[in-house]
Amino acid sequence: MDIKQGSHVDLMIAGGTIITMDENRRILEEGNLLIKGGRIQAVLADDQVPEDLTAEKVISARGKVLLPGLINAHSHLAMTLFRGFVEDLILDKWLNKVWEYELSVVDEKAVRAGSRLAFVEMIKGGITCAHDMYWHFKETMGLAEEIGVRLISGPPITGLGDQDFDEMFQVARETLTWMEDLDFVYPVLQAHSTYTTTPRMMRTVRAFKEEYGISFTTHASENQDEVDNVREQYQKSPIELLSSYDLLDEHTVLAHCVKVDEGEIDLLAATGTHVAHCPESNLKLGSGIAPVVDMLEKGINVCLGTDGAASNNDLNVLGEMRTAALLQKGVNHAPEVLTTDQALEMATINGAKAYHLDHMIGSLEAGKKADVVLVDFQQPHLTPSFDPVTNLIYSAAKSDVDTVIIDGKVHLEGGQLTRLDEERVMAEVRDLEGLFDGR
Amino acid sequence: MDIKQGSHVDLMIAGGTIITMDENRRILEEGNLLIKGGRIQAVLADDQVPEDLTAEKVISARGKVLLPGLINAHSHLAMTLFRGFVEDLILDKWLNKVWEYELSVVDEKAVRAGSRLAFVEMIKGGITCAHDMYWHFKETMGLAEEIGVRLISGPPITGLGDQDFDEMFQVARETLTWMEDLDFVYPVLQAHSTYTTTPRMMRTVRAFKEEYGISFTTHASENQDEVDNVREQYQKSPIELLSSYDLLDEHTVLAHCVKVDEGEIDLLAATGTHVAHCPESNLKLGSGIAPVVDMLEKGINVCLGTDGAASNNDLNVLGEMRTAALLQKGVNHAPEVLTTDQALEMATINGAKAYHLDHMIGSLEAGKKADVVLVDFQQPHLTPSFDPVTNLIYSAAKSDVDTVIIDGKVHLEGGQLTRLDEERVMAEVRDLEGLFDGR
Numbered sequence: 001m002d003i004k005q006g007s008h009v010d011l012m013i014a015g016g017t018i019i020t021m022d023e024n025r026r027i028l029e030e031g032n033l034l035i036k037g038g039r040i041q042a043v044l045a046d047d048q049v050p051e052d053l054t055a056e057k058v059i060s061a062r063g064k065v066l067l068p069g070l071i072n073a074h075s076h077l078a079m080t081l082f083r084g085f086v087e088d089l090i091l092d093k094w095l096n097k098v099w100e101y102e103l104s105v106v107d108e109k110a111v112r113a114g115s116r117l118a119f120v121e122m123i124k125g126g127i128t129c130a131h132d133m134y135w136h137f138k139e140t141m142g143l144a145e146e147i148g149v150r151l152i153s154g155p156p157i158t159g160l161g162d163q164d165f166d167e168m169f170q171v172a173r174e175t176l177t178w179m180e181d182l183d184f185v186y187p188v189l190q191a192h193s194t195y196t197t198t199p200r201m202m203r204t205v206r207a208f209k210e211e212y213g214i215s216f217t218t219h220a221s222e223n224q225d226e227v228d229n230v231r232e233q234y235q236k237s238p239i240e241l242l243s244s245y246d247l248l249d250e251h252t253v254l255a256h257c258v259k260v261d262e263g264e265i266d267l268l269a270a271t272g273t274h275v276a277h278c279p280e281s282n283l284k285l286g287s288g289i290a291p292v293v294d295m296l297e298k299g300i301n302v303c304l305g306t307d308g309a310a311s312n313n314d315l316n317v318l319g320e321m322r323t324a325a326l327l328q329k330g331v332n333h334a335p336e337v338l339t340t341d342q343a344l345e346m347a348t349i350n351g352a353k354a355y356h357l358d359h360m361i362g363s364l365e366a367g368k369k370a371d372v373v374l375v376d377f378q379q380p381h382l383t384p385s386f387d388p389v390t391n392l393i394y395s396a397a398k399s400d401v402d403t404v405i406i407d408g409k410v411h412l413e414g415g416q417l418t419r420l421d422e423e424r425v426m427a428e429v430r431d432l433e434g435l436f437d438g439r
Numbered sequence: 440m441d442i443k444q445g446s447h448v449d450l451m452i453a454g455g456t457i458i459t460m461d462e463n464r465r466i467l468e469e470g471n472l473l474i475k476g477g478r479i480q481a482v483l484a485d486d487q488v489p490e491d492l493t494a495e496k497v498i499s500a501r502g503k504v505l506l507p508g509l510i511n512a513h514s515h516l517a518m519t520l521f522r523g524f525v526e527d528l529i530l531d532k533w534l535n536k537v538w539e540y541e542l543s544v545v546d547e548k549a550v551r552a553g554s555r556l557a558f559v560e561m562i563k564g565g566i567t568c569a570h571d572m573y574w575h576f577k578e579t580m581g582l583a584e585e586i587g588v589r590l591i592s593g594p595p596i597t598g599l600g601d602q603d604f605d606e607m608f609q610v611a612r613e614t615l616t617w618m619e620d621l622d623f624v625y626p627v628l629q630a631h632s633t634y635t636t637t638p639r640m641m642r643t644v645r646a647f648k649e650e651y652g653i654s655f656t657t658h659a660s661e662n663q664d665e666v667d668n669v670r671e672q673y674q675k676s677p678i679e680l681l682s683s684y685d686l687l688d689e690h691t692v693l694a695h696c697v698k699v700d701e702g703e704i705d706l707l708a709a710t711g712t713h714v715a716h717c718p719e720s721n722l723k724l725g726s727g728i729a730p731v732v733d734m735l736e737k738g739i740n741v742c743l744g745t746d747g748a749a750s751n752n753d754l755n756v757l758g759e760m761r762t763a764a765l766l767q768k769g770v771n772h773a774p775e776v777l778t779t780d781q782a783l784e785m786a787t788i789n790g791a792k793a794y795h796l797d798h799m800i801g802s803l804e805a806g807k808k809a810d811v812v813l814v815d816f817q818q819p820h821l822t823p824s825f826d827p828v829t830n831l832i833y834s835a836a837k838s839d840v841d842t843v844i845i846d847g848k849v850h851l852e853g854g855q856l857t858r859l860d861e862e863r864v865m866a867e868v869r870d871l872e873g874l875f876d877g878r
Contacts, residue, residue: 083822088768088775117838121819135469224772281770284833313833314820326762329527330722331770333663336527380560381753381837383522383865384874394752398820399838418829426822435823 003042008054008230012410016061016374017388018043021068021348021363025341026386033066038408061412063378064402065388067344068363069128069371070317071351073152074217074255074276074305077132077140078114080121080436081105082310091223091285098310102135105434111136115143120425121315123149123417125398126373126398128406129351129361130315131217131276131305132350133190138175141185147419149406150371151185152213152355157201158192169204176212184407186357187212188253193219193236194230195374202245209292215251215355217276218242221264222256223287239264248273253354255305255308258282258290265291269298274354279323281307293328293337303351318398321347325393340393374403374414442473442481447493449847450474455500455813456701456827457482460507460787460802464780466827472505474809477847481805498852502817503841504827507784507802508567508810510790512591513656513694513715513744516571516579517553519560520544520874521749527806530662530724537749541574544873545785550575552867554582559856559864560754562588564837565812567845569788570656571742571756572629577614580624586858589810590624591794593653596640597631607676608643615651626651627692631678632643632658633669641684647814654690654794656715657681660703661695662726674851679701687712692793694744697721697729704730709735713793716785718762720746732767732776742790757837760786764832813842816852 014305018031020043032049034041042048052193079098086097111134122130129150132140137153155172159165172189179187189212191197191205209216220238221227230238239260242248250272257268257275268275295302304324306315321343330340352362357419360369375396377385382400385391404412411419429435450473452877457470459482471488473480474495481487523645525536534629548572566591573577576592583590594611598604611628618626628651630636630644648655659677660666676700681687689711696714698708707714716729733740743763745754760782767777791801799808814835816824821839824830852857868874 081823083834084825087826087829088778090774094774117819117822124819154861253735277784280765284767284774286768286772288772291770309834313829323762323765326719326722327766327769329725330728330766333727334725335529335533335725339527378865380556380563380861380865381721383556383868384520386523386875387526390526392750395522395748397836397838399836420818426817426819429822436825 002051003044003050005050005054006052007050009034009036009041010056011405012053012055012058013060013061013066013372013374015046016066018066018364019344019388019392020365021344022365023179029439031066033364033402033410035405039371040364040368040370043364047339060372060401061374063376064374065377065392066364067373067375067392068348069373069404069406070126070347070363071303071319071362072122072127072130072306072315073253073303073351073354074131075315076134076308077118077130078106078111078134079308079310080117080315081110081114082308083313083430085310091287092225094285094311098415101304103123103246105432106135108136110432112139112143113432115140116420116425117429118309118315119143119147119149120417120422122418123404123411123420124401125316125318126401126404127317128371128373128404131188131355133192133217138178139178141182145182145184148184149411150361152188153185154188154190156190156192157205158196159198159201160196161328162198162200165200166336172208186355188355189214189216191216191218193226194241195226197357197425198292199245200248206246209251215253216247217253217255218253219256221259222282223285224259227259236359237264243267250274251356254283256287256290257295258288259403260291262294265294265298268295269300274301274303276305276354277302277324278305278307280320281311285311288325289331292324293332296338296342300348301353302346303354306348314400317347321393340389343393344389370405370408372405373401375400376402442483442489442492445491446489446490448473448475448480449495450844451492451494451497452500452811452813453497454485455503455505457505457803458783458827458831459804461785461804466837470505472803472811472845474847475761477809479803479805479809498813498842500813502815503813504816504831505803506812506814506831507787508800508843508845509565509786510742511561511566511569511745511754511756512742512790512793513570513717513746514693514754515573515747515822516557516569517550517573517747518747519556519754520549520553520868520871521747522542523751524749524869530726530766531664531725533750544871545574547575547578549871551578551582552871554579555755555859555864555870556868558582558586558588559859562843562850562856562859564755564757565814565840566754566756567810567812568573568796570627570794572631572656573575577617580618580621584621584623587623587848588850589800590629592624593627593629595629595631598637598640598643599635601637601639602605604639604710605628611647624728625794626653627794628653628655630657632665633680634665638684638787641686645684645686648690654692655686655692656692658695660698661721662724663698666698673801676703678706682706689713690795695721695726695729696734698728699730704733704737707734708739713740713742713791715744716741716763717744717746718766719759720750724750727764728770731763731770735777735781740789740792743785755837757835760832779828782832783828789832795871809844809847811844812840814839815841
């Protein structure tokens with residue numbers, strides 16, 4: 001720690017329990033976090049803080065637990081608009097109903113309103129970086145940049161025929177160029193799925209991936225019907241098909257992977273492919289439960305996503321950690337699997353690794369971007385506290401998130417948003433024309 | 440509705456969306472709830488309220504959703520003391536570890552502190568009636584009476600031999616007599632389980648049940664080991680053994696029932712036996728997932744419990760509803776099963792029916808006790824709201840509980856406890872001697 005006598009920092013978070021999620025998984029009781037120029041300058045025990053250190057601002061973290069900003073590794077942000085809109089339907093019927101409605105409601109203004117609502121909800125729940133795949137994606141990207149919240153996004157490739165092929169990839173090129181000026185948005189190539197794209201599209205995505213040197217993400221093996229349908233059309237499972245496109249490697253993140261067999265898990269592990277696990281959405285749509293314990297045992301990097309709010313119905317990574325851990329213990333009849341440490345890894349450092357952002361975010365370490373969440377542990381449902389990680393995963397609620405810092409800037413303090421007007425953001429969605437017509 | 444011109448009530452809750460949970464499952468938009476003498480006097484649409492009605496106190500419910508107080512149908516309240524104490528162990532090992540610790544820490548003072556913490560947590564989460572099975576049970580009962588929160592409890596019968604037999608049942612008789620003076624505590628006979636009692640005890644419980652005319656509850660078929668062990672000892676499954684004791688009928692509530700086969704489900708249905716489903720605890724201890732959809736299809740009355748906070752790790756019935764619904768959709772690969780309406784029934788009217796309290800609580804209807812919860816829907820994660828029940832089950836958090844009324848008295852208003860000092864209750868637990876020694 002290179003904190004010299006006489007140092008001055010922008011922000012000091014003093015006296016909290018710091019869950020670093022660094023390689024040694026250090027937990028400091030009464031630790032101090034120093035932030036300067038948007039980055040973490042040091043994580044210090046109480047007796048390591050120079051006596052003459054000065055700070056622009058000091059936030060007391062007594063009774064609070066600090067953790068890295070949570071990463072929502074798979075989502076469709078503006079689908080907050082359809083929260084609770086279609087219920088109790090299986091995936092393909094659900095998608096058809098949503099798609100029909102999207103056509104009539106979703107325009108640039110609606111996406112901006114829905115995405116802003118998503119950012120409000122996520123920041124209040126300690127999420128500092130989210131993936132997004134949706135229509136009018138530049139609206140959401142612009143919004144992330146404006147707010148100063150991290151976004152992983154890119155132009156989505158989708159279509160059942162190749163009629164719009166040239167235009168779609170032209171838009172993709174333009175978007176990727178346009179994105180170069182954005183500080184908070186990280187590019188990813190996106191295809192909706194193997195069943196909503198053509199082989200020509202996927203091969204072109206593969207070429208783009210090489211050319212641009214960026215990551216790729218898609219939905220894969222979300223439920224049995226998808227696997228059956230893809231197998232019928234291509235004589236390959238979605239995972240096998242992606243492999244045939246040469247799209248499985250350490251720069252690929254596959255969302256869901258609920259219906260994958262032992263051989264496919266081996267293939268994902270061998271290629272270094274990452275998996276974005278979305279346990280609540282998978283349950284709610286009746287898709288099933290991904291074999292996450294097997295994946296982790298084989299060494300696959302599994303991160304966590306909420307999926308869209310239309311199939312969840314919230315954007316709460318803290319809750320996904322709990323669900324992920326409980327679920328694997330239950331279905332495997334093994335309370336020792338998917339530990340709280342693993343759940344927290346999935347929601348922080350693993351998400352950063354999946355999208356190759358772990359040099360910047362995912363843990364609280366000197367040199368990384370200052371994305372920090374403070375959780376207030378002075379709550380009845382967090383008393384007593386034998387272990388901060390256990391209480392965080394099993395007992396903490398998103399309402400316990402007290403302070404959220406992104407890139408060194410305070411976005412939430414005392415549970416109140418500092419940079420967004422919550423009431424206005426909610427009103428903007430409620431007032432969208434036609435939103436409630438389709439019911 | 441017998442609201443006459445010139446009526447005066449104690450409390451009027453005005454202008455909220457009322458989910459009545461009455462037999463017609465009526466939902467009133469902009470409804471009004473009138474309370475007098477601790478009871479609901481009327482549930483009225485806006486135009487039904489007499490113009491000259493006066494009220495001691497009016498609570499505005501604009502933007503809020505009213506529902507019956509939630510019922511926690513199976514719990515061990517003072518186990519809040521062991522929240523997060525033992526993690527990642529299978530049921531029998533977990534129990535042994537907890538039991539060992541209980542011997543050294545749990546006395547009357549500790550139970551009082553732990554139970555008070557449980558009541559604080561539960562009231563803040565909209566729970567107005569809870570079951571309890573634990574040591575020093577009179578402390579918890581006395582506390583419920585003092586606070587004015589409903590409790591279902593009784594002297595627990597347990598022991599691996601009959602050496603304390605006479606004393607245990609003498610205490611049971613004395614306790615049941617002592618309980619007659621309590622207004623908020625409803626008696627139930629309790630045996631820990633078929634594997635922690637003797638046949639003589641269970642037959643005596645059966646005789647008591649007849650003599651006192653009250654309900655009975657026990658743990659049954661929580662996991663496969665339990666079923667195997669009981670079968671080895673008695674050549675019967677726990678359910679079959681309870682049947683042989685003549686303990687299956689409409690005055691019996693069985694907690695868990697995770698490992699029950701088709702024939703056992705039929706038996707439970709035919710006898711009118713109630714099931715208290717504890718999905719999160721069952722997952723966390725690796726016990727498995729109860730076949731709730733089958734039970735509901737066969738007509739079994741299934742209610743919801745949190746179990747103790749040591750295996751959950753919170754007392755949050757709102758969350759259990761969500762978990763119960765998501766889980767059954769996921770394991771059955773059927774998004775249409777366990778609807779939000781059914782989940783809400785399980786947490787309200789079904790719990791009341793299980794313990795034969797449905798003439799008093801479980802729905803918002805004229806004549807019933809005024810146990811009412813107001814949930815603030817003006818939240819980003821509850822926007823937009825297409826349907827109040829859907830948003831309540833899938834998107835609402837316990838922190839959205841704004842107001843809680845029990846027996847006509849306000850216990851929580853604007854999210855703040857009115858009758859308990861939260862800080863003091865937490866400190867009392869943290870300061871318990873020896874609590875943190877055993878780790």
